[in-house]
Amino acid sequence: MRSRDYGxxxxxxxxxxAPAPVPTVEVEPDLVVEDPxxxxxxxxxxxxxxxxxxxxxxxxxxxFPLEEGAxxxxxxxxxxxxxxxxxxxxxxxxxxxxxxxxxxxxxVARASRIYVEGLHDAALVERVWGDDLRVExxxxxxxxxxxxxxxxxxxxxxxxxxxxxxLVDHLxxxxxESRIAASVTxxxxxxxxxxxxxxxxxxxxxxxxxxAWPEVPRGQPWKEGVCRALGVREPVEMWRRVLASxxxxxxxxxGLLRAVEELIDFVTG
Numbered sequence: 012m013r014s015r016d017y018g019x020x021x022x023x024x025x026x027x028x029a030p031a032p033v034p035t036v037e038v039e040p041d042l043v044v045e046d047p048x049x050x051x052x053x054x055x056x057x058x059x060x061x062x063x064x065x066x067x068x069x070x071x072x073x074x075f076p077l078e079e080g081a082x083x084x085x086x087x088x089x090x091x092x093x094x095x096x097x098x099x100x101x102x103x104x105x106x107x108x109x110x111x112x113x114x115x116x117x118x119v120a121r122a123s124r125i126y127v128e129g130l131h132d133a134a135l136v137e138r139v140w141g142d143d144l145r146v147e148x149x150x151x152x153x154x155x156x157x158x159x160x161x162x163x164x165x166x167x168x169x170x171x172x173x174x175x176x177x178l179v180d181h182l183x184x185x186x187x188e189s190r191i192a193a194s195v196t197x198x199x200x201x202x203x204x205x206x207x208x209x210x211x212x213x214x215x216x217x218x219x220x221x222x223a224w225p226e227v228p229r230g231q232p233w234k235e236g237v238c239r240a241l242g243v244r245e246p247v248e249m250w251r252r253v254l255a256s257x258x259x260x261x262x263x264x265x266g267l268l269r270a271v272e273e274l275i276d277f278v279t280g
Contacts, residue, residue, distance in 0.1 A: 118148030123278040169199035176274035179204030205266040213267035
């Protein structure tokens with residue numbers, strides 16, 4: 012006798028629900044994703060036939076294949092796919108060489124600060140590192156020289172969460188600046204600097220359009236001596252020329268680059 016089909020057994024376990032498909036996301040510059048296998052998390056800095064390259068916050072880069080469901084985006088599994096032809100422009104960079112964070116709002120200012128000797132120092136630091144400092148919430152303040160640095164540091168009252176970094180010109184053995192810097196110590200304060208007589212000299216001569224910075228005899232005001240040697244009427248005129256010549260970190264000498272990066276790492280650490 013042929014049995015009748017009465018449909019699904021109401022007492023049988025319910026069929027398992029099909030898993031939702033993993034969404035696909037088109038690769039774009041600076042997209043931050045995580046490889047759940049290794050735990051490596053970074054921003055997209057490149058894509059090619061072999062896969063996608065991620066860069067973490069320490070500058071380490073790794074290449075990952077574009078496999079189905081291979082990445083986490085904001086905690087959810089996704090499949091990254093190559094962008095349509097011509098749509099991947101690559102990450103933009105700040106003047107300091109860091110990966111830019113598009114449309115990132117300025118962070119609320121930290122209690123920590125960076126002090127520099129004068130207005131020219133502050134303007135040059137802002138020109139190259141301004142975007143990075145706003146993202147980090149670091150304020151740069153100019154001083155009128157460093158002769159009173161020990162008293163200035165004491166007045167700032169450095170401490171946990173309130174670090175102070177100081178950038179000093181002409182920080183070379185035997186200089187007045189080196190003796191002042193040596194008198195300032197503390198776990199939450201860092202005094203460092205560059206070997207150049209003035210912040211102008213930290214700009215590469217080729218960027219300014221000169222063969223070399225002129226030699227100024229000891230005892231003469233350096234900026235005025237430079238202007239006389241170059242046929243420039245006033246230091247303010249020369250300063251405009253110097254500042255306008257700086258487009259990125261590549262226009263600066265290594266000594267200044269190293270000092271500023273060290274201070275930024277210190278006050279944000």
